[in-house]
Amino acid sequence: MELRHLRYFLAVAEERHFGRAAARLHIAQPPLSQQIRQLETELGVRLLDRNTRRVELTEAGAAYLDRIRLVLAAVDEAGEVARRVAAGLQGRLSVGCVGSATYSLLPAVARRLREELPGVEVAFRGEMLGAQQVAALQRRDIDLALLRPPVDDPGILVRVLRSDALIVVLPDGHRLASRDRLSVADLRDEDFVVHAIRDSAMHGTVRRLCDRAGFEPRIRHEVVETSTLVTFVAAGLGVAIVPEPVAQLGVPGATYRPLAEQDARIDLAVAVRAGDDSPVIDQATRVLSETVRGLALRTLFQP
Known part of the structure; x- marks a missing residue:
């Protein structure tokens, strides 16, 4: 499992549509569908119910969505902290006078x-x-x-x-x-x-x-x-x-x-x-x- 799997799933879960999610992610729809199936296979659970018009979250998918939002937010925050520290905008400093x-x-x-x-x-x-x-x-x-x-x-x-x-x-x-x-x-x-x-x-x-x-x-x-x-x-x-x-x-x-x-x-x-x-x-x-x-x-x- 990679972070892209989580981001792909988040897009599909929020859009409730593979086509719109693929456009949002700037990728083709078939690879997106394949990545979601890989994620479900690794987890061993069905996250989405698919039909010709709409995608719905399963109960397991809804619970998973709540957790991955927290995970992705933490990842984004960690990246921002790292960038701020690298730029000297965050950290600790002791000054003698x-x-x-x-x-x-x-x-x-x-x-x-x-x-x-x-x-x-x-x-x-x-x-x-x-x-x-x-x-x-x-x-x-x-x-x-x-x-x-x-x-x-x-x-x-x-x-x-x-x-x-x-x-x-x-x-x-x-x-x-x-x-x-x-x-x-x-x-x-x-x-x-x-x-x-x-x-x-x-x-x-x-x-x-x-x-x-x-x-x-x-x-x-x-x-x-x-x-x-x-x-x-x-x-x-x-x-x-x-x-x-x-x-x-x-x-x-x-x-x-x-x-x-x-x-x-x-x-x-x-x-x-x-x-x-x-x-x-x-x-x-x-x-x-x-x-x-x-x-x-x-x-x-x-x-």
């Missing part, structure tokens, strides 16, 4: 993914440092990462999405808060709050900026989450250098000032596993890239 992308980009990305890929079940993990995301990609805990380069792993493909300016976070009322713009050298005598050393591209960026300004930062606190970093600054525990989107957190007690150094910037990138040919990941990466291009980052400070 670095802290600043969690606040500035994740909401828009989540909305766009729901709109364009409603058949994809997406889970987000926010406030993940870069090294955590790389490890999660390697373990297949996440499928796509929004992180800050560099990534020193040939098994991970990285593509820059945008470049963010770096700014200074100060406690409200800080002596430097009265200035419109600061240089890194202005922070020479300040205590610093930074991201954890082994897990953050920002930690190395802050050290390089301070080294270029001729001093070593006096690091008092190392944290994992960006929201914690800004909260520590608001509490008066130090100052910090962060990507500009962090200012969208709006933590009470924190003041933001631009840096005078025009090249004080850090990239935001999307990272995936090399060789991963998942259509869902391809679709999600496309949506993410289009969202970033179409989303004008709200700039707090004019250059």
